[in-house]
Amino acid sequence: MDLGIKGRKALICASSQGLGYACALALAEEGCEIFINGRDEGKLQAAVRTLREATGARVTGVPADINTEAGRAALLAACPAPDILVNNNAGPPPGQLADWDHAAWMGALESNLLAAALILRAVLPGMRERRFGRVVNITSAMVKTPHAAMGLSTAARAGLTALTRALAREAIVDNVTLNNLLPERFDTPRQEFMAQRMMRELGIGREEARQKIADTLPARRLGRPEEFGQACAYLCSANAGFMTGQNLQLDGGSYWGLV
Secondary structure, eight states: OOOSOTTOEEEESSOSSHHHHHHHHHHHHTTOEEEEEESOHHHHHHHHHHHHHHHOOOEEEEEOOTTSHHHHHHHHHHOSSOSEEEEOOOOOOOOOGGGOOHHHHHHHHIIIIIHHHHHHHHHHHHHHHHTOEEEEEEOOGGGTSOOGGGHHHHHHHHHHHHHHHHHHHHHGGGTEEEEEEEEOSBSSHHHHHHHHHHHHHHTOOHHHHHHHHHTTSTTOSOBOHHHHHHHHHHHTSGGGTTOOSOEEEESTTOOOSOO
């Protein structure tokens, strides 16, 4: 299927690895010009080279911390008028309410609400003026099925979900859509972190820890990043212009609800 986005400029945040990288790869394969970012310049430049070699796409890497005003400014200076924006950022570690002081809450809000909201603030008016825009926020399955241990992440990402839903109703008249992808249990560095945590807590090996994580899903396996990337590419396509304000779950069947 031709997604109709060849030549479009795609800005993908936190994309030197994991799900952000998977989205960048899928969009590069569709012929987009790609702008990726990360805080580790060595890892970022390696990702740029790999994307170029794999797809032949034009790829620019921007070393920046999008939790800071300076980092966001650097990213937007490199790509001030994206047609596609994929908001992504690392989430805070699991914990308990008693662990989360004011600084912890502010850190979660900066990373998982404000960074995305402020980048969106910068690019959404231009998308509407040009009458094309696709915004995809990578949030979390925890937005719909909160777990106490993930309260920091869930609370901040739920705020972004509410903002997205409100803006989606206004922007679609100008062929600009805003949707959220809700992942759970994809085979990324985040799941490696969770496996290592389980190994320490339970005194088990890596493969057993990974399988325990996978067994929490009806699919009994971890998601493949490329599956996530392809879903993102579709939401960014010319064909997805009638779908907005949605929360699309990619979770191996874990969600129990009807809607």
